[in-house]
Amino acid sequence: MKSNFNDKQIQILEVAEILFAEKGFDGTSIRNIAKLAKINIAMVSYYFGSKERLLESLIVYRTSDLKNQLENIVQEELEPIDKINKLIELYINRINSNRGIYRILHFEFTSKKREQNLQAFSELKKGNLKSLESIIEEGQKKGIFRKDVIIPLITPTILGTFFHFHMNKPFFENLLNLKTEDLYNNYIKTNLTKHIQQTIKALLIYES
Numbered sequence: 001m002k003s004n005f006n007d008k009q010i011q012i013l014e015v016a017e018i019l020f021a022e023k024g025f026d027g028t029s030i031r032n033i034a035k036l037a038k039i040n041i042a043m044v045s046y047y048f049g050s051k052e053r054l055l056e057s058l059i060v061y062r063t064s065d066l067k068n069q070l071e072n073i074v075q076e077e078l079e080p081i082d083k084i085n086k087l088i089e090l091y092i093n094r095i096n097s098n099r100g101i102y103r104i105l106h107f108e109f110t111s112k113k114r115e116q117n118l119q120a121f122s123e124l125k126k127g128n129l130k131s132l133e134s135i136i137e138e139g140q141k142k143g144i145f146r147k148d149v150i151i152p153l154i155t156p157t158i159l160g161t162f163f164h165f166h167m168n169k170p171f172f173e174n175l176l177n178l179k180t181e182d183l184y185n186n187y188i189k190t191n192l193t194k195h196i197q198q199t200i201k202a203l204l205i206y207e208s
Helices: 007-023 030-037 041-048 051-075 080-097 099-108 112-117 119-141 151-167 169-175 181-204
Strands: none
Touching: 007 030, 007 041, 007 051, 007 099, 030 041, 030 051, 041 051, 051 080, 051 099, 051 119, 080 099, 080 119, 080 151, 080 181, 119 151, 151 169, 151 181
C-alpha cells in the first residue's frame, strides 16, 4: 500500500484518527468523519473505499517510517544492548508522540476478524519483530544475551509497561508529583524509558 498521500487524504486521515481515538472504530461512522472534515461522504469512499481501508491507510500513514528507523538501528555499529536501548527509546518516543494511532492499535485489535482484515497492521508487527530478532540473535551469537529469551514477548513487555503507566495517568501524576504535561512527558522520556531499558536488559543478559 502506498504511503504517499495527498493533502485531502491526509486531512481525512487526521480527522479519522481523532474520532477513532475518541469514539473507537465501531463508534465512528464515515458520516462522522466527513462531517468533521467538512467534506462530502462520497469523497471519503472515493479515496479509501471502506472504513477498514481507511484505518489501514491511517496505520500506513503514521507508521511507514518506523520500519526504516528500526532497520537503521539494526545496521548501526553498536553493541547489541545499545541497539536494544535505542529501539526501546524509539518505541516509547513514537508512541508518546502519536498517542492517537497507538491508542487505536492497542485497544481496537482484540478482535481476530478485524486484525485479519488489516494486513498493514500485521505486516508492521512482523517487520518490527524481525528487527528485534536480528538484534537479539546478534547478542546471542556474541554470547552476551541469554539463549532462552522468548523474543516475541519482549515487545509486549515494552509496550505493556508504557500503556499501563499511561492508562493510569492521573494516579501516576499525583503519585510522582507530575503537575504539568511537560513534567509528565519528560518523566516518560527519562525515568520510564530507563526503567523499561533496565527491565529488558535484565531479561536478556546473563546474571554475572
